[in-house]
Amino acid sequence: MADLFMFLIISAIIFSIGSYGIITQRSGIKILMSIELMLNAANINLVAFSSFNGDASGQVFALFSIAIAAAEAAIGFAILVALFKVRDTINLDNINILRW
């Protein structure tokens, strides 16, 4: 039980760090990394619960999630690259032609 709790604390911390990163960072790359942190916090949860419940589906879920996160990161970087080609920046503070 204590172990599970520890895992949950860690995952919560990682999740919070990710959240904080998304809010504060300006570089698109760093924001992508923050999102990865949040996804992985969830993965830690899944794996921890899986082992605690003695049920493998959590781990399967985590595997799927990792694969999806990779795909997502690829798409994210692709968008950033395309954007960089057009706008010459990936500083998100400047990317606000769409507003109001």
Add this chain to the structure above:
Amino acid sequence: MTAYISLMIAIPLIGAILAFLTKTRQQARAVALVSSGISLLISIIMLSRFDSSLAGIQLDEIHSWIPSLGITLSFGVDGIGMPLVLLSCIVIPLTVIFAWGETKEPNKFYGLILLELVGVLGVFTSLDFFVFYIFWEIVLIPMYFLISIWGGPRKDYAAIKFFIYTHIASLVMLLAIFALYFNAWQITRTPDFNMFHLLKNYSLLDGWLITNVISIKDAIFIGLLFGFIVKMPAVPFHTWLPDAHVEAPTAGSVILAALLLKMGGYGLFRVILPLLPFSDSPGKMITLMAIIGVLSILYGTFLALAQRDLKKMVAYSSISHMGYVTLGAAALVPLSVSGAMFQQFSHGLITCVLFMSCGVIQHSAGTRIIGDLGGIAKYMPKLTFVMLAGFLASLGLPGMSGFIAELLVLLNSYANLPTFVILALFGIVFTAGYHLWAMQRAVFGTFNEKLGHIHDGANYEIASMAVLVLLIIFFGLYPNPVLNMMTTTATPLVRDAAGLVGVIV
């Protein structure tokens, strides 16, 4: 089962679509005249088939539509609906004739007028609340366009105000209909939107909506009442009307005042009166309606007196006249109720003449501001003649239909609502006052040379007004063709209310 009503509604609908597709104005107006004329013909046939001595629904038809919600396409007329159907079918062809010279996007113009006919006929004949509501809403759209395409300088404001204001009222009414429907469903466990079934089950409701503040029955009642009196419109929910009228083109004003306002009154008779005796505090509700009625009469009158724009004055006069409808309905005496119904019919005819007069004056003199006119009778004798007739009818001259309606309301309401009738009587002098004052300043007196060369109304305009004047006089001298059926219908409607006289405040 007959098919008069669905035919009567379908033909202008087809006509409207055809009119939209026409290329020339000649085709468009011909389509409009023919299709509304056919509707008129059908309504006359209906009138001849209609048995005035029977109180119930006649010429009814029913088609299934949405069984899962218990919605059917059911139509029929009784003494409440038939006169208004007739009125609609009279007014629309005459409006088309009056607007014979429309040149701005005529295909849309005539098409929209026909759509209005479809809407109001649907409202006056549907016996299913869902269908009723649909037609009730459909009516708004053509009117929105009539105002915002052919309207005056502040048309955008007026059109949107009209649309939103009355739409809110419709939605509130819809909520009340929901509650009625749910109530009936709880009792019978079969979905059913039939108007009469829903109304009948109203008496079985009980409980609080907000504990110790408002009961469910009262909430439903007020919701429905709100929906109708905004449409009528009654003070203090009337301010959309003057704006709409001032900006609307003449045809739009005519339809708005002659037909759309009548939907509110129709609701009072069709929906409110059957519920009234069974509401939790009928005495209070009657008082509420009477206050609204009298307030509209007096407030409308005084506001009309204050207007500088002839058309706005006429708009306020509509508010005042529709006050009689509310008052007569609230009095719950068979003849006061049939008087109120007759007021609806009569005001529909009279107000057409008034608005058409405003239209002709605007067209010819270029202004409707009373102070800027003056002495136009000199160059517009024909208009003056019909306009004077219309104004006299509007101020309640005997021999014209308005008098009979107001007389019946006043005579028969007094027993139950003495104070309110006395107050309403006060309005009569001022009603005469603003009509005559406006005539004196705008039409009589020395000709205002600043107006330049003005000409009399076109023959088709004068002709359609003259027909209306003749109808006004005809129904003023011989109201029985419509009054009898109204009385027949009104009698059972208020018989249930006889016991309430004691609780009236």
Add this chain to the structure above:
Amino acid sequence: MSYVLLAPEILLTVLALAVILIGLLVSDKSKNILGYISAAGLAASLILTIAKTGEGSFFYNAIVVDPLSQIFKIIFLVVSLIAVIASIHYFKDNRNQDEYYTLILLATVGMMVVASANDLLALFVGFELASMSTYVLAGFEKKNPASLEAALKYFIIGSLSSALMLFGMSLVYGVSGSTNISEILTYFKTAQVSGLDILAMVFLVAGFGFKMALVPFHMWAPDTYEGSPTVVSSLLAAGSKKMGFVAAFRVLVLAMVAVRADIQIVFAILAVITMTYGNVVAISQKSIKRMLAYSSIAQAGYISLAFVVMTQMSIAGGVLLALGHAFMKGGAFIAVAVVGYMVLSDNKNTKNTDDISNFAGLGKRAPITALSLFVFFLALAGIPPSAGFIGKFVLFYSVTIQAVSTASTWLLVIVIIAILNSALSIYYYARVIRYMYVLPPVGEKIHEPLPYVIAMLLAVIGTIGIGLYPEPVINMAMNAASVLGV
């Protein structure tokens, strides 16, 4: 157990792969054919979906086919079909059409998987498949900074939401010990509700709320809808938004049965804020796409009234409005696309193709478009007879009767706010209608491209058809709602 029931999904998946293969084989010029192929595939899939009658569950109960999934699949397929038909013209000169159609088809498959998901894993995978395809689609105009910005914002907020959702799912898995939705429900029905459950719910609400574009998870939506290629906006607003709803119906409704009142209040607040915010902000928009985005937010607010009441009737109402919204909003965006095409053919360098001033006199310049847009707007405003009216009718009905039968003042207040909102929305719809029909045209009459016309007419037929004969869809929606067993 017959996989025939999954034929629509299988068909689309195969088609998606086939399209990209064919794209390799044909020349750039003849890639137009791919649009027709995709459209035909979607149409076939739609017919299969409508025609099939049975129910079943697959892959260890991870995928179910039931009335709820059925009606949402119809929604997704219809929207995709409309979008694809319109795209035939929109992307007709684009070299990357093969990728485009593949992505659209995959997105559709993803949404359909979500509709059928009975397992959190399947739900998540479907969700991500659809999301990632649409991220790319949103940025499909690679040279257009607005399009890329839209994609970026969509991507970042979308990923954040995925993370939130996944975190919520992990918690749900943790407390219930299963990823299967049916089993989770069993757990919630019996277990004592703990703080962790609530936390999980909130994360799920946030995750789904992103797709549904509920305030405050809506921030991406206006920007993305405005910046994306218009046909993609159509897909996003009309289609992928509904994915959030079906997921919420599947997961949250069940969970809320367990925790009942509390989370209902959350949805009440969200619904009220969402519809009011959407409508109020829509009033002051100049860009029609942005206005439609806010209008979508407002519609999401109405639909989420279904969660507030949680009766079979209310869910049926929500489903009906979602269905109606698919037609109305999908069609409306296509009409805006026509205007964009029209404006660009006037002047190639126009920046704001969807500015309201371009709609002046549309009734004369592009009569079919204008008439269709008129229908969509009135339907969105809830004027009968239209799909929008039927949806609102059933939805508001369910809330009202709940308010009456439980003598609930706050429900009454909510429904009154809803109708006031509904009336308010007329203001901005009517403003565009005025531009189209009242103001004088600013250019010549144009020839409206056939694909657009077909797409819009499909949407018009859907909108009006449901309004005139709602019986079958009402039955479908009631059946769908009955699946949830509330």
Add this chain to the structure above:
Amino acid sequence: MFSEPDSIFPALIVLLPVLAFVLTLFLGKKLPHGGAYLPIAAIAGSFIISLGVFLEIYPDKIVQQSWPWFANMNIGILIDPLAVVMLMMVTFVSLLIHIYAVGYMSHDPAKPRYFAETALFTAAMLGVVLSDNILQFFISWELVGVCSFLLIGFWYHKPSAAAAAKKAFLVTRVGDVLFLAGIVLLYVNINEIIASGRFSVASDNYLLQFSTMFEAAKLIDPTQLTYITLLFFGGAIGKSGQFPLHGWLPDAMEGPTTVSALIHAATMVTAGVYLVARTFPMFVATPATLGELYPSFFPAHVPDALLIVAYIGGFTALFAATMGLVMNDIKRVLAYSTVSQLGYMMLALGTAGAVLGAKAVGISLFHLISHAFFKALLFLCAGSVIHAVGTNDIREMGGLFKKMKITGTTMMIAALSLAGIGIPFLNIGTAGFFSKDMIIEGSFEYGEKTGDMIPYAFAVIAALLTSIYIFRLWFMAFTGKPRSERHAHESPNVMTRPLMILAILALFFGFTQVGFYGYLEKNFELMGVEMAGHEGEAPEIPVIIILLPVIVGVLGFLISYAIYYKRWLDMSKIISSSNPLYKLLLNRYYEPKIGADIIGVKLTHDVVAQSGEFVDRKIIDGLVIDNIIGKTTFSLGEAARKLQTGVVQNYASVTLLGVGLLLIVLKLVGGI
């Protein structure tokens, strides 16, 4: 032939002028004299039928016809003595005036409209007379009013005419509303006694028929009956120009003089008197509560309604005569004279009614008829004068007698009749002598029996003033030096012949007095109405009282003779604007100012109507709808859209914040 129950002739009395109206309106332009012959022929026909009916029903029959109309109302014809004498008078005077108008209006381009409207007017007035129920009476009464409106405003291009027409309609409308209120109250009360089972309407009768009303009057709550009758009297006050609703009548002189003669002298204005006479049994049946409650102010045992009728009538007689003294417009003098004489008729109904019962109707009606002749004559003479000199101002006339012998003579006859000159005891005199004398005597008798001499005093003083102003008028117009350049000439025959006929009647009508009284007295008996009996011997009337009316008449003549013919007295000191009394009279007691300016414009329009407008525009529309609802929504929208900064980190923050808020909300509602 004329009086059978199913005879069509009684209805034709009304329908012929209606037909003439329609035909003249549409065909008049194509006919000679603006189609004047159509109404003349029609009214002649009506007159002949009236005469025929009279001859058939005299002395003790009545004609009754009735048809159902709408709801519980009927249309009907009732010709009893009261009605038949009115019928003959109205048709006859109207006929003469129509003939006269052929000449008088010959230069007016709008002749067809004129003749159509006068025909309609005649029809409406005949409708009033023939009605067998109070509703039909009211309807015709209103139509009379609208015709009056149309005819006063005949020269609508004159702003003063348009204003006068409006004023006439509105002021009488005040009375009409009271009348209508009376009908409403009556209707309700009858319904109430029916509901309580004390009364039932006979099978072929209707609720508002006069016969039913009189029956019911006995059962109605007496207080209510007083209200009903007073409300009816309110209508009469408006129509007959009694104080305080008298102001419209002098202004109504803006119409053509023939109109003034027909409507505002002979016929329409008498409708008020006719209304009181028609419903007289109800007036008599009212309780005498005022005398009981305030014995020091009011005489005992006089029905309240009659008391008020008497006082209003007497006061008006005097009040109007004072203004007649100073007016310079020839028609205005006559208008005030009309108001004053109508006051006499009311006075007769009130006072004589209180002491003599049904006889009062005869006394009043007799004066009504004789007044119709001499006042029509006066107006037509005035018309002839105006036609000749082209002005209304008597200060600009003078010395006309030499040029207009017929007019001058006939006008003198009319003036004598108005002043009530005759020889008492020999019973020789003008029509006015017989009719007015009887009224003054009646009010004396009333004073004797009740101890209330005030009405009598009103009557006598008014008689003196009447004499002064009418001879002032005659002397100023017809004697002295011409004060204008115009060349006056006698009017054509078509105008002078009617003058002569009327002059003969003004002279000799009085001799029918005894028969007239006897015929009219039986009026209500014939309808089966019992009037409360008024027992007691007629008091001995002192000789001086019998002589007094003639004395004051002659005295008035002498005063005018002294001042305006011989100029023995210099009036310039009195007639100056520094004399407040003169100013008060010349300004008509400031009635137009108070009525039109203060009540009409200032109070109603400027205060009430404009404040309503303010509420509508500024508060309901301006404040609530536009500002509170409209602007707030817009600014809310503007503010809210600024939240959409376009920066994606903010979006993420909001999203996460939303999660936090949701948790807090759930915490607050106690979910965790």
